[in-house]
Amino acid sequence: MNLRTPLARALHHGTARDGVGHWLIQRVTAAALAPLAIWLLIGLLGLPDAGYATVIAWIAAGWNPALLALTVLIAAWHAWLGVQVVIEDYVHGFLPKTIALLLSVFVHVLLAASGVYAVLRIALRSGA
Amino acid sequence: MAERPLSPHITVYRWAYTMTLSILHRASGVALAVSLVGFVLWLVSASLGADAYAAMLPLLTCLPCKIVLALAVAALIYHLCNGLRHLAWDMGWGFERADARRSAVLVVAASLIAAAVCCYFIFRLGAGAA
Numbered sequence: 001m002n003l004r005t006p007l008a009r010a011l012h013h014g015t016a017r018d019g020v021g022h023w024l025i026q027r028v029t030a031a032a033l034a035p036l037a038i039w040l041l042i043g044l045l046g047l048p049d050a051g052y053a054t055v056i057a058w059i060a061a062g063w064n065p066a067l068l069a070l071t072v073l074i075a076a077w078h079a080w081l082g083v084q085v086v087i088e089d090y091v092h093g094f095l096p097k098t099i100a101l102l103l104s105v106f107v108h109v110l111l112a113a114s115g116v117y118a119v120l121r122i123a124l125r126s127g128a
Numbered sequence: 129m130a131e132r133p134l135s136p137h138i139t140v141y142r143w144a145y146t147m148t149l150s151i152l153h154r155a156s157g158v159a160l161a162v163s164l165v166g167f168v169l170w171l172v173s174a175s176l177g178a179d180a181y182a183a184m185l186p187l188l189t190c191l192p193c194k195i196v197l198a199l200a201v202a203a204l205i206y207h208l209c210n211g212l213r214h215l216a217w218d219m220g221w222g223f224e225r226a227d228a229r230r231s232a233v234l235v236v237a238a239s240l241i242a243a244a245v246c247c248y249f250i251f252r253l254g255a256g257a258a
Contacts, residue, residue, distance in 0.1 A: 051185075
């Protein structure tokens with residue numbers, strides 16, 4: 001039998017040191033993505049065709065590589081936070097939830113890395 | 129784990145169309161996470177060179193693919209419009225019931241118009257020169 005009060009058991013274990021971090025980063029990345037998404041939509045839908053030459057020229061033009069890399073990076077970050085909440089809500093049981101959350105992290109980091117790498121490859125090749 | 133009381137779930141509430149927008153926000157978000165995979169694959173195929181890109185291109189220009197692409201763009205536009213609505217709420221603006229309903233109508237109208245404009249560009253899209 002434990003005679004300690006619930007308050008006494010909770011005290012001095014510290015907090016998760018995270019607080020509203022997840023919520024806040026989701027909003028910050030959303031605010032960053034709003035102008036980037038509009039820029040991306042206008043840029044891509046304004047292309048005359050989807051051919052290789054057209055697409056490569058657009059990706060490498062001006063500051064497009066920087067904005068594109070930023071878009072992929074922040075989109076993957078924002079998507080990871082969003083998918084995490086969906087998994088926490090709908091996937092039940094410790095093991096399935098843990099596996100789904102881990103998979104989601106790996107996939108989103110992979111997306112961010114390969115997207116940024118692809119943009120850099122195109123930009124550096126056509127800039128040289 | 130012991131059976132614990134749960135707060136009432138959405139099924140106990142009378143349906144309001146603002147609830148549909150809320151569910152659609154999450155659904156479009158998940159759809160966009162999946163679309164991001166396609167977008168990155170598109171970038172990667174372009175970075176691999178003309179041959180790899182040409183092999184992928186039918187996935188962008190065939191009619192069923194264009195329909196999927198149009199749905200992804202519609203999801204992006206809806207998530208963007210409704211996301212701005214959420215950001216306004218987070219600043220404390222427009223949280224009254226009448227305001228929330230008005231902004232819901234605004235979001236749906238803006239999304240439909242913007243998505244229609246984007247669809248025009250998507251279905252106009254040609255394969256172009258290799």
